[in-house]
Amino acid sequence: MGTHFLTGAGSGIGAAVAELLCGRGEQLWLLARDESAAARLRERFPGSRTVAADLAEPAALAGALAAAALPERIDSLLHVAGVADYGPVADSAAAQWAETLAVNLLAPAELTRLLLPAVRTARGHVVFLNSGAGLHAPPGLAAYAASKFALKALAESLRAEEHVHRVRVTTVFPGEVDTPMQRRLHERFGMAYDAAAYLSPRSVAAAVATVLDHPHDGTLSDLMIRPNG
Incomplete structure (x- = not known):
């Protein structure tokens, strides 16, 4: 049984990953936006532990983690949470850029910095849930x-820096996934929505599990998944 620290477990892909790992009897540490959300996660995923912190405020993460009795070994750090909002460059104000970069980039960087000693101890794995939009x-x-x-x-x-510490690093690039974020974006673009045409969160979670379960003599460094619909 491994110990995994996960963001984004409240819905979508993150919830599917948490459900899969919880079903395997793994120990989960789940980051929640606030105490109310943390309580819901503990109820949904029995045996899990939570840390309450808002990814939109990366500078506050150190204090939140310091207050938690985190384990000395973390087998995987799973960055799944993310935000997306429609906005052409001409209409995107600084606040939209700041929030998007804080949640999607600065918070993962800070969480990685803070938890890396425990991941190194376990010779563990850092997984970044990216997007097709991270390539095109x-x-x-x-x-x-x-x-x-x-x-x-x-x-x-x-990945290059942590190779000496035997820490594996993987980026997963899914295409369109049937998530609340995807539905919101389709509404903003005024596009019809057909859930059957997209990947399911469980499909992406299965890919994450494959990454984690790969033998330790190798790393699946970049994994792309595309829907067949």
């Missing part, structure tokens, strides 16, 4: 795509 920037999603391009760079640098 679509119109109307400049801030989101920029944050995901930068997240790819963060993962690549971390």
Whole structure:
């Protein structure tokens, strides 16, 4: 049984990953936005432990983690949480850029910094849930795509730096996934929504499990998943 620290467990892909790992009897540490959300996660995933902190405020993460009795070994750090909002460059104010970059890039970087000693101790794994937008920037999603391009760079640098510590680093690039975020974006773009045409969160969670379960003599460094619909 491993110990896993996960963001984004409240819905979508993060919830599917937490459900899969919880079902396998793994120990989960789940980051929640506030104490109310943390209580809901503990009820949904029995045996899990939580830390309450808002990813939109990366500078506050150190204090939140310091107040928690975190384990000395963490087998995987799973960065799944993210935000996306429609906005052409001409209409995207500084606040939208700041929030998107804080949640999608700065918070994962800070969490990684803070938890890396425990991941090193376990010779563990850091997984970044990226996006197809982290490889090809679509119109109307400049801030989101920029944050995901930068997240790819963060993962690549971390992989090179942590090889000496036997820490594995993987980026997962799913295409369209049937999540609340996807539905909101379709509404903003005025596009019809067909859930059957997209990946299910459980499908992406299965890919994350494959990454974690890969023999330790190798690393699945970049994994791309595309829907068949």
